[in-house]
Amino acid sequence: MSQAGKQARKGHEVEAHERARVEAVRELGLLDTPPEERFDRVVRLARRLFEVSTVAVNLIDDDRLYVKSAAGFRAGQSYPRDSAFSTHSLDTRRALVVPDARQDPSWVDNPAVAEGAGVRFYAGRPLAGPHGEVVGVLCLADPEPRVLSESDLALLDDLAGWLETELAVDADAVQAREIQRRLLPHKPPDVLGYDIAGRCQPAYHVGGDYYDWHLLDDTLLQVTVADVMGKGLAAGVIAAGLRTAMRVGSRSHTLMESVRRTAEGLQDDFTDSGTFATMFSARLRPQQGHLEYVDAGHGLAVLVSPGSPTRRLVSRDLPLGAQEGSLWTSHEARLHPGDTMIVVSDGLLDAFDDPGEAIRAAEQLVGSGSSADEMADRILAEAARSPLADDLTAVVVRRGTP
Amino acid sequence: MTDTSTTVLRPTGRINMVAAPALKILIEETVASGRTRIVVDLGEVSFIDSSGLGALISGLKTARQAGGDLRLAAVPEQVLTVLRLTNLDRVLPAHDTVADASHDW
Numbered sequence: 001m002s003q004a005g006k007q008a009r010k011g012h013e014v015e016a017h018e019r020a021r022v023e024a025v026r027e028l029g030l031l032d033t034p035p036e037e038r039f040d041r042v043v044r045l046a047r048r049l050f051e052v053s054t055v056a057v058n059l060i061d062d063d064r065l066y067v068k069s070a071a072g073f074r075a076g077q078s079y080p081r082d083s084a085f086s087t088h089s090l091d092t093r094r095a096l097v098v099p100d101a102r103q104d105p106s107w108v109d110n111p112a113v114a115e116g117a118g119v120r121f122y123a124g125r126p127l128a129g130p131h132g133e134v135v136g137v138l139c140l141a142d143p144e145p146r147v148l149s150e151s152d153l154a155l156l157d158d159l160a161g162w163l164e165t166e167l168a169v170d171a172d173a174v175q176a177r178e179i180q181r182r183l184l185p186h187k188p189p190d191v192l193g194y195d196i197a198g199r200c201q202p203a204y205h206v207g208g209d210y211y212d213w214h215l216l217d218d219t220l221l222q223v224t225v226a227d228v229m230g231k232g233l234a235a236g237v238i239a240a241g242l243r244t245a246m247r248v249g250s251r252s253h254t255l256m257e258s259v260r261r262t263a264e265g266l267q268d269d270f271t272d273s274g275t276f277a278t279m280f281s282a283r284l285r286p287q288q289g290h291l292e293y294v295d296a297g298h299g300l301a302v303l304v305s306p307g308s309p310t311r312r313l314v315s316r317d318l319p320l321g322a323q324e325g326s327l328w329t330s331h332e333a334r335l336h337p338g339d340t341m342i343v344v345s346d347g348l349l350d351a352f353d354d355p356g357e358a359i360r361a362a363e364q365l366v367g368s369g370s371s372a373d374e375m376a377d378r379i380l381a382e383a384a385r386s387p388l389a390d391d392l393t394a395v396v397v398r399r400g401t402p
Numbered sequence: 403m404t405d406t407s408t409t410v411l412r413p414t415g416r417i418n419m420v421a422a423p424a425l426k427i428l429i430e431e432t433v434a435s436g437r438t439r440i441v442v443d444l445g446e447v448s449f450i451d452s453s454g455l456g457a458l459i460s461g462l463k464t465a466r467q468a469g470g471d472l473r474l475a476a477v478p479e480q481v482l483t484v485l486r487l488t489n490l491d492r493v494l495p496a497h498d499t500v501a502d503a504s505h506d507w
Contacts, residue, residue: 207452229452231419274426274460278488297488318489322459346452346487355487390452 022062024133028167029174031059031066034076038166039069046159047071050152052121052142057163059136068136095156098122100145121146125160130168138163176206179236180391183210183243188372191221191286193337193402197372198395199380201347208235208277209345209391212243214250219285222250225298225343225395226279229319234273241266242277242320255283259294259328263320270321278319280343289335289399294328296320301343302359303333304366310359313341340366340398342375347392348383372396408504409437410475414446417454425454429461429472438470441503445476450484458494473503 025031039057047055056070064078100120101107112119121142129135138160148156180202188196198211208228215221226242228235245265249258259281263270270276280301282293295301297319303311317328335341342362352358361382365375379394409432413425432440442458444450450458458472465472477485477496485491497503 227452229456231453271460271463275456276459297490299487299489316489316492318492322490323463323493346484354483 018062021133021135024129024131025059025061025135028059028129028135030068030167031061032078033068035069038169039163040071042159042162042166043069043071046138046140046156049155049159050140052140052146054119054139054141056139056141057127057136058139060134095123095125095153097124097148097153099147103145118143120144123148123156125156127160127164127167129164135167173206173232176232176236177202179233179240180206180208180210183212183236183240185211185213189213189215189221191215193400194286195372195398195400196223196396197376198393199376200391200393201380201384203347203391206236207231207347207391208239208275209347209393210239210243211343211393211395212247213395214247216250216283219287221284221286222255222281223284223343223395223397224279224281225301225345225393226277226281227298227345227391227393228275228277230273230275235275238266238269238273238275238277241269242279246279246281254330255281255292255294256328256330259296259320260326263296263326263328267321267324276319276321278346280313282313282341284335284397286399289337289339291333291335291341292330293333294330296328297322298343300346300348301341302362303335303339303341304363305336305339306367310363312359313343335397335399337399337401340372340375340396342366342379342397343393343395344379345391345393347390348379348394366398372398407437408439408441408507410441410443410500412443412446416449416451417447417457418449418451419453422451422453422457426457426460429457430464433461433464433468433470438465438468439504439507440465440470440472441475441497441500442472443475443500444478444481447478447481450481455484455488455490459490462494471507473497475500475503 043055043057054072056073057068058065059068064081066078067075069075098104098107101113101122102120107113119141121144123140124137126134127136127138184200200209200211208230211225213221213223224246228239242262245262246258249261278298279296280298282291284291293313295313295315296317299314301313303313313333315329315331318326365378375396376394380392383392411428417425429440462472474494475497476499482496485494
């Protein structure tokens with residue numbers, strides 16, 4: 001290949017690389033978004049530790065810098081990329097330190113150095129996105145010259161690592177949380193004689209919990225709680241698929257058959273992602289209090305009746321996606337006036353030493369005569385005493401007394 | 403008698419969202435290398451979460467697809483509780499020892 005041909009190819013590679021990089025920056029979903037405390041606290045800390053006038057986290061779009069977070073400087077603005085120190089860090093992919101820009105021929109004519117108070121010291125540490133591309137720069141600047149020691153550079157790396165973790169969280173957990181939020185019903189169904197509430201509290205690493213309810217016809221309410229094993233977007237996407245498949249299937253099939261079709265339809269997704277889902281789904285004829293349920297390895301539904309032993313609504317059926325060709329069975333129960341059904345997710349188990357203790361807590365809760373909303377709130381509050389390792393979901397269906 | 407072609411894997415500590423992917427890959431690599439009869443010895447495992455269960459179920463499917471199987475031995479109480487709660491003890495029965503798990507493939 002000719003010299004010119006090689007150069008053209010190299011130019012093409014650089015272009016493709018830059019396109020992937022810009023895509024990664026935009027995927028973060030942080031451009032033109034307001035300052036956030038999770039970045040601001042790192043920036044404030046850096047300013048104190050290095051005792052410089054200005055610290056900023058800049059995201060580098062195709063033709064501009066966006067100041068996502070800053071101390072001693074205004075955040076939320078964009079600057080042309082070609083005039084900036086930060087661009088150099090991006091080109092080299094390693095920290096750029098300019099001890100005194102006025103003495104540095106490469107920088108002495110830069111507007112930031114020549115104008116106003118003038119920047120003399122500058123340090124820029126590139127920030128990698130979740131997939132390794134440089135998406136931004138952590139910058140330190142000061143009007144006084146400065147030399148950074150080895151330990152200063154190590155400290156700068158540590159702070160950059162912290163910021164990179166926050167950037168990665170954004171790419172997955174924030175989106176996963178958003179998916180999960182969209183899966184949840186906005187308000188309880190309006191069912192005469194019943195008080196119904198649901199809650200879902202995502203963990204820091206969002207799992208695949210959701211709950212759903214919908215009226216199949218005027219006299220049949222379906223309530224579902226499911227927990228996709230795993231974390232983040234992968235679990236969230238499968239939860240979205242589950243919810244849709246259950247909703248669609250339930251319109252024209254029995255409960256057992258809806259669960260089977262849902263599992264069959266998602267089998268490839270379960271296999272590819274190495275996951276499975278537990279699910280409790282019930283159909284309630286409100287007027288009669290007749291309850292039909294399928295428990296797919298969920299194991300965390302109880303029926304509390306004043307004056308009778310509490311009944312766990314369980315079966316021996318497998319979770320969805322655990323084994324191809326599985327079938328599920330329906331079981332029956334009755335919700336008498338004054339009875340309450342509580343379904344939670346396994347995040348709640350962390351709050352209790354054993355399932356027996358959890359059942360006693362449920363009985364006390366029902367005995368307190370609270371509304372479904374209050375009960376659901378108290379279940380979540382109980383578990384929130386320790387940091388949530390997993391999502392926590394609770395659905396309460398209480399039949400009123402006439 | 404213990405089958406000589408049994409491969410025993412011994413994860414330790416907590417099998418959570420951090421450790422589960424490595425266990426899943428280890429099982430896949432073991433099966434890919436032709437060793438499809440796998441016993442996972444959980445004797446040194448202190449805790450398993452849903453991601454860990456996912457790795458075991460995924461490993462079970464991988465082993466069975468290759469004509470083998472995956473079995474559990476020395477299962478600690480916390481893991482047993484989770485397996486029973488999810489009914490996964492039906493497909494992943496708990497054996498007392500590695501030797502017990504290594505019969506009748």
